[in-house]
Amino acid sequence: MKKTQEIQTGTLTEARRAFLKKSGAFAVMSVFGVGFFTGCSDDTEPGTPSAPVGDSIQFSNGILTIDLSQASQLSNAGGWVLVTQARVLVANIGSNQFTALTSVCTHSGCDRNWSFSNNVFVCSCHNSRFNPDGSVINGPAARPLQSFPITRDGNILTIQVS
Numbered sequence: 001m002k003k004t005q006e007i008q009t010g011t012l013t014e015a016r017r018a019f020l021k022k023s024g025a026f027a028v029m030s031v032f033g034v035g036f037f038t039g040c041s042d043d044t045e046p047g048t049p050s051a052p053v054g055d056s057i058q059f060s061n062g063i064l065t066i067d068l069s070q071a072s073q074l075s076n077a078g079g080w081v082l083v084t085q086a087r088v089l090v091a092n093i094g095s096n097q098f099t100a101l102t103s104v105c106t107h108s109g110c111d112r113n114w115s116f117s118n119n120v121f122v123c124s125c126h127n128s129r130f131n132p133d134g135s136v137i138n139g140p141a142a143r144p145l146q147s148f149p150i151t152r153d154g155n156i157l158t159i160q161v162s
């Protein structure tokens with residue numbers, strides 16, 4: 001009996017190559033889920049009071065300073081800002097108290113998809129929720145957000161980011 005072994009060779013057409021590329025992406029998406037690809041974004045969440053470094057906010061050598069007399073976003077309880085350059089969330093949590101947390105979510109690293117209301121930070125990448133001290137309310141994040149020490153001198157908040 002004669003055994004035959006068929007070997008096919010050749011080059012793929014552009015259309016075939018494009019099809020394989022797409023079907024491969026679908027196969028990967030079906031394993032990891034669409035959220036894997038769409039969860040994090042470089043865009044800031046609509047409505048996020050992101051604060052550029054400027055007159056009222058300075059960031060240098062790991063020190064973030066905020067002049068509360070000019071940073072109107074923080075003047076009332078519930079006010080907050082995301083300082084994207086420092087990757088820090090700062091919120092007025094009432095009773096003249098402030099909190100400063102890393103904006104890098106401990107779940108999978110989204111750093112600008114945040115909201116804050118009723119003293120709860122929400123990372124909208126996958127809806128982890130955190131207390132103002134950084135502790136996890138609910139996951140998927142399992143670890144707290146790093147909290148940074150704040151000192152206040154008059155209207156100046158100084159945050160040691162490290």
Ligand code: FES
Pocket residue numbers: 039105106107108109110123124125126127128140141
């Ligand atoms: S990155 Fe997934 S919940 Fe924040």
